[in-house]
Amino acid sequence: MSNTLCIAGAGSGKTQKIITESIAEIERGGKVLVVTYTTSNQQELRRRFLEAFGRSSDRFVVKGLFSFYLEDMVRPYQQSLFAQRIDGIFFNERNPHLKPGSTYMLPGRKEQLEDKSYNPDHFLTQGGTKAHTGFLAKLAARVAKATKNAAAIRLGDIYSQVYFDEVQDLVGWDYEMLKALSKVMRSPITCVGDFRQTVYETTFGHKAPQTATEKIAAFKSMGFKEEALVRNWRCIQTICTIADAVHKGAYKATESAVENIPPELAHHLGAFIVKHSDVNDYIAAYDPMVLRWNVTSGAKILPAQARCYNFGSSKGLGFDRVLILPAESQMHFVLDGVAPFPADAETAQNKMYVAITRARYSLGFIVPDKKAEGLRFPVWTKPLS
Known part of the structure; x- marks a missing residue:
């Protein structure tokens, strides 16, 4: 099966689509992973699945985007970059490498050290125990490259279907991760979102894609088949x-x-x-x-x-x-x-x-x-x- 980009307009039933298809996949004996950005959407997905399926199932897994990056893409393979265990996530409201209120870069925060190894202070908090959310996708991409996409291969063995919801809010390095996954995963990936509703950003910096046009073009370059949900069940x-x-x-x-x-x-x-x-x-x-x-x-x-x-x-x-x-x-x-x-x-x-x-x-x-x-x-x- 090919990978799919589903552009789901407001009120078009994107959550219903994910739940319905997930239940069908589980009934065929498969296992589904749904990755989404906001906490509220994670809760809604779990609630709707329970309502439709009648019971919880360990074959329907919902994860937040940052938790997915850390738990599935980084931590199992972090030895390729950093020896000390990364315990958790530090949520960034601003770029942690800039002096507050300015565009001045703090010393010692460049991505690579003089010996070309990766600098833990670029990706992690002081002490190296927590990953900055603003650079977590970038870290995951670096780990993927160092391990020849080992995480993506593993995920394809665990899950028979993977969904990324709210993809309109992904930018820059998030797309490098999608590219890495789509190259080697045997399981189909469905990305769902509406680029007219982009109001968040998941990373810092100006790495493309940033605009809706750039994002859709990125999906096309990765070979995603495009479909659209155009019926609105909410508005007259x-x-x-x-x-x-x-x-x-x-x-x-x-x-x-x-x-x-x-x-x-x-x-x-x-x-x-x-x-x-x-x-x-x-x-x-x-x-x-x-x-x-x-x-x-x-x-x-x-x-x-x-x-x-x-x-x-x-x-x-x-x-x-x-x-x-x-x-x-x-x-x-x-x-x-x-x-x-x-x-x-x-x-x-x-x-x-x-x-x-x-x-x-x-x-x-x-x-x-x-x-x-x-x-x-x-x-x-x-x-x-």
């Missing part, structure tokens, strides 16, 4: 169409699979402009989930009772009604939907897509009063009491 068609416009023409059009709308929600469907002056009334009327850039966004606009998520942390969730507070870099999409996002605004573009596709039935965009008229969405007005 109006919302699907607006979401498609965020990356206009770059992906296959989305088809809503929503057929039944709860009667109590049917009176307010579709997309609306909500003026600053009407935000309090709109929230009081519909209690939408407010999505914003960060916790400080909208401090002077949103009422204290508003339920809020940041764009990134809303990923994977769904709400009947959503109210979006666009950042300045996203406002042009709301105002006219004509001008494309600039090349250096991919994060803003992807966060807008994530925010829109959280909404099932209604979607509001908060706009300053002076800009609210004559736009492509109707302006919401408070119903007469």
Whole structure:
């Protein structure tokens, strides 16, 4: 079987696909590994498997990406680079080799020493007991090269099917690892994700691929067969169409699979402009989930009772009604939907897509009063009491 890249649009049932195929593989006598990035997605995969299969199984293994790198790719073969056992992982929020608040590289942190051996202080914390998450994929790639892909060969003997979920969040050295695995593993690899929802990064540095275009090209160069899940089981068609416009023409059009709308929600469907002056009334009327850039966004606009998520942390969730507070870099999409996002605004573009596709039935965009008229969405007005 060939390796597959499955581009799964928001609400398209990617988790259901993984669970359904995994159960079928287990019933054939196989063993499945699922590697994913976020803790919440690991928990959801385990929950959905238990719900569908009826019991837990040691033939369905879910691992976090960093745990997978350390436990399966690095530690069993680390003697090829470092003698001291690596006990765990140190989660990096910033590059540990840079002086805080600057681009100055701390001394003694280069990857290789003068004798060309690998420097433990580049990959590991002081003392060499924990691996930096920001350089763990790079370390795994170095170990793979030193051992002629021994880990990949071993994994192919253990698992009959391997999934990598949320691959849109992988960058740079993660792809070197996928390349190493895909070269020698006998078991098929399925990579699942949606590059329109890239809001995280797993490593530091500027090693390609970084952009969605580069990532898809990398999969093609590795020989992955591409498939797409285009039916959306969450959003009504109006919302699907607006979401498609965020990356206009770059992906296959989305088809809503929503057929039944709860009667109590049917009176307010579709997309609306909500003026600053009407935000309090709109929230009081519909209690939408407010999505914003960060916790400080909208401090002077949103009422204290508003339920809020940041764009990134809303990923994977769904709400009947959503109210979006666009950042300045996203406002042009709301105002006219004509001008494309600039090349250096991919994060803003992807966060807008994530925010829109959280909404099932209604979607509001908060706009300053002076800009609210004559736009492509109707302006919401408070119903007469």
